[in-house]
Amino acid sequence: MIGTQSPVLAVLCGDQHPPDMDSIEHAAAVRYTDEAGLKKALHGADILFVYDFLSTAVPGAWEAADKLRWLHIASAGVDPVLFPGLRESDVVLTNSRGVFDDAIAEYVLGVVLAFAKDFARSRQLQQERTWLHRETERISGRRALVVGTGPIGRSIARLLRAAGLSVAGAGRTARESDPDFGVVHASAELTTHLGDYDYVIAVAPLTEQTKGMFDARAFAAMKPGARFVNVGRGELVVTEDLIGALRDGRPAGAALDVFDTEPLPSDSPLWTMENVLISPHMSGDFIGWRNTLVEVFAANFERWRTGQPLRNVVDKRLGYVPSGSN
Amino acid sequence: MIGTQSPVLAVLCGDQHPPDMDSIEHAAAVRYTDEAGLKKALHGADILFVYDFLSTAVPGAWEAADKLRWLHIASAGVDPVLFPGLRESDVVLTNSRGVFDDAIAEYVLGVVLAFAKDFARSRQLQQERTWLHRETERISGRRALVVGTGPIGRSIARLLRAAGLSVAGAGRTARESDPDFGVVHASAELTTHLGDYDYVIAVAPLTEQTKGMFDARAFAAMKPGARFVNVGRGELVVTEDLIGALRDGRPAGAALDVFDTEPLPSDSPLWTMENVLISPHMSGDFIGWRNTLVEVFAANFERWRTGQPLRNVVDKRLGYVPSGSN
Known part of the structure; x- marks a missing residue:
């Protein structure tokens, strides 16, 4: 043949x-x-x-x-x-x-709701056969910051907004009227803005600029009660800093689908932290x-x-497909 | 004074x-x-x-x-x-x-995503420190039937549709172009339609007509893989029938916020069923x-x-506030 x-x-x-x-x-x-x-x-x-x-x-x-x-x-x-x-x-x-865009967006909305509605605690109480009424949070009107303005971040922004959250983005360059995000902050000034958001979602590509961007300083800048979601790459986060920050309660919770070492080593303290939801790098895998x-x-x-131009050509200097590409 | x-x-x-x-x-x-x-x-x-x-x-x-x-x-x-x-x-x-309308709608969207994204199993695997990749379901395009066309049902319908599901309703009278539901089936013909839906959400008021409407016959009519959500009243369901149906895997899962006896007795088999999410009558309690x-x-x-007409006057014959009332 x-x-x-x-x-x-x-x-x-x-x-x-x-x-x-x-x-x-x-x-x-x-x-x-x-x-x-x-x-x-x-x-x-x-x-x-x-x-x-x-x-x-x-x-x-x-x-x-x-x-x-x-x-x-x-x-x-x-x-x-x-x-x-x-x-x-x-x-x-x-x-x-x-x-992966829309599947990851659904996962992110799911963990946002799991935090707001206290599902992990409901599960634990169910295992104990304990009936304990609690009041839970609304998601409507809550503020989410999506760090990463590529197609996955855009899909997350659209779905969170459809569900009632108020959404902004963070990317390489600040701008005022992005069609999906509205306001986009410059990632370089991230810590200035982190304190305004109830949910911070990491979905930036891993580059020299983004590696370790979520460190002790970033977590300390978050709002009390804020939750952190990572569906990008584990290396966006300084894991030791995140563990320390979660112990201090800021962020108040984290949903982590990616880790700097995968599979997550069985001796990682993240496995047993009450306020952490772990999934094994599967958020987009429908x-x-x-x-x-x-x-x-x-x-x-x-x-x-057939000699036609390829789609999704990565700019090897940037480390991702520039927006506006085929 | x-x-x-x-x-x-x-x-x-x-x-x-x-x-x-x-x-x-x-x-x-x-x-x-x-x-x-x-x-x-x-x-x-x-x-x-x-x-x-x-x-x-x-x-x-x-x-x-x-x-x-x-x-x-x-x-x-x-x-x-x-x-x-x-x-x-x-x-x-x-x-x-x-x-309670919008808070209950958020809870329902949350449990729909919890089922689709297999959060309960992720939680269990996390407790076991086990890294096990799975493929999960999309919610986009899935079909939901909201049984109960009052304000809570309408809020659920709007939010599920905003999140990408295809939604229909079931109420006292069938109709074709409801602003929130599109198609509304007659509850009297519920079993004819149940097989078309991936998620069936019970939120009807409890009346002589709706009591026990979810019985063995109704559960047997559901689609394999369908999930059942009850945020209405426990008595809408014949509990023994639901337990048997869940054991048979149809519905494939249930999220239950209300029960015919509350608190749910500690010897109820529902507490320990793998495919059941229990919460203590709190879905609307933000x-x-x-x-x-x-x-x-x-x-x-x-x-x-001050002698003005009261709002939210219940039609005592129907058992709820008729739509179109103040």
């Missing part, structure tokens, strides 16, 4: 191969590989599809990428593959922007997401094969 | 008196009472304010209500005071319609609700005192 001109496609995956690859297998010589075999698979490959998007194996195998022209990653965040070798090369980098990820790659592969 | 013409107001409360009663105390002779003292307090009273809205003591003390003209209850549901003696009397009955309840009564008291 595959002619001599068919491109060579290396697919970095674990034991679990991506689904629905039939149409791609008809038009490319596909080499499925795990991390151990990546070097061998990259040698002579035109395209690398990083399906195992949490793998950090690409930099170590990069020297074998002698013919590579395009790298696609099955995630929104590109930090695991944005190392100097790729940055300085001519290899085009694309991501899976858009797949039933069917793996098929959607392959559809996104397949559509871009079809564009590549 | 109180002239001889001041009305006599009996207030049925427990140890906890209603807050913010100063303005009312200036214009009425107020008799605070518990259930034991209700008869004595009712004798000669013009008005009864049932602040302890779950009390069932009113029928037993009714014979002492020799001068009563108005009974106000600090709840939306009036079933605890809608007994034959009141029904057949000329006493006007008003309720606290509107206070921080500040008690003050708001007194504000609602105080505003109606001012209307009564």
